[in-house]
Amino acid sequence: MSLFAAKRRSGAIRFEDLTLGYDRHPAVHHLDGEIAAGSLTAVVGPNGAGKSTLLKAIAGALSPLDGRIRIGTGEKPRIAYLPQAADIDRAFPIAVYDLVAMGLWGRSGLFGGIGRKQQAAIGEAIAAVGLTGFERRAIGTLSGGQMQRALFARLLLQDAAIILLDEPFTAIDARTTADLLDLVRRWHAEERTVVAVLHDMEVVRRVFPETLLIAREPIAWGETASVLTPENLLEARRMIEAFDPHAAVCEKAAA
Ligand SMILES: Nc1ncnc2c1ncn2[C@@H]1O[C@H](COP(=O)(O)OP(=O)(O)OP(=O)(O)O)[C@@H](O)[C@H]1O
Structure with missing residues (x-):
């Protein structure tokens, strides 16, 4: 697709002593390090670990309480963000075609109009997720798996260097998960930076x-096999159980 021309390998994400939270209550503390441009990274951890919070901050929907997030080098690369299904309003009266077409807004503008090339790209994206024939269906009538396919088609059109997925396969059937994982692999092969919050180890x-x-x-x-050890997973669970959700200040910062 000629429309798909995002600058690849431009999507490095660097955390510098990053602290995130809500109403001054920290949810993620002291994160330092870099998600390399073009890498494929899972974010895992117990419930309430701060995974969604981290994705929201990378997407620019939440400002850091402390520290910073640096995205790319020079011109800021495009970021596509798929929130958790629970955060998406399925009652919104919109057809599959129009939902997918929204993926072009970043480049065409809200009222930029859709030409023949764009129409072809929308059709290709819908076909790539196996939803050809569903174009005129209202999204409220789709199954959970079909809705997720439509949202992935929109991500395809966004043509972003950084793609953020929050629990994309939760409550999604095995066939749809396998098909959408193929798209994730394709994005990785295209050297986009993909970060996904996942619970399925x-x-x-x-x-x-x-x-x-x-x-x-x-x-x-780091490397998945060295991270997902029984010791590390136990340590993560222990940390969450010991955490005081009402802590107002960061202990490390106050020390
Ligand atoms: N909008 C909000 N306002 C206040 N606190 C919030 C808000 N969103 C999340 N939190 C709190 O921040 C902490 C981290 O939440 P977050 O949703 O990032 O965790 P998570 O790792 O994604 O959890 P899960 O696996 O259950 O989705 C939790 O204690 C949560 O209650």
Whole structure:
């Protein structure tokens, strides 16, 4: 697709003593390090570990309480963000075609109009997720798996150097998960930076070369096999159980 021309390998994400939170209550503490441009990284950890918070911050939807996030070098690369299914309004009266077409807004503008080339790209994206024939269906009538396919088609059109996926396969059937994982592999082969919050360790081990394990603070980060050890997973659980959710200040910063 000629429309797909995002600058590849431009999507490095660097964390510098990053602290994130809500109403001054920290949810993620002291994260330092870099997600390399073109890498494929899983973010895992117990419930409440701060995984979604981290993705929101990378997407620019949440400002750091402390530290910073540096994205790319020079011109900021395009970021595509798929929130958790629970955060997406399925009651919005919109057809599959129009939902997918929204992926072009970043480049055409809201009222930029859709030409023949764009129409072909939308059709190709819908075909790539197996939804040809569903173009005029209202999204409220789709199954969970079909909705996720439509959202992945929109991501395809966004043509972003950085793609953020928050629990993309939760409550999604095996066939759809396998098809959408093929798209994730394709994005990785295209040297886009892909970061996904996941709970299925089997999928992480099989598909994601890099893993960040967090439990409010980073427990381990690097090659997946060396991160997902029983010791690290136990440590992550212990950290979350010991965490005081009402802590107002960061202990490390205050020390
Ligand atoms: N909008 C918000 N306002 C206040 N606190 C929030 C908000 N969103 C998340 N939190 C809190 O921040 C902490 C981290 O939440 P987050 O959703 O990032 O965790 P998670 O690792 O994605 O969890 P899960 O696996 O359950 O989705 C939790 O204690 C949560 O209650």
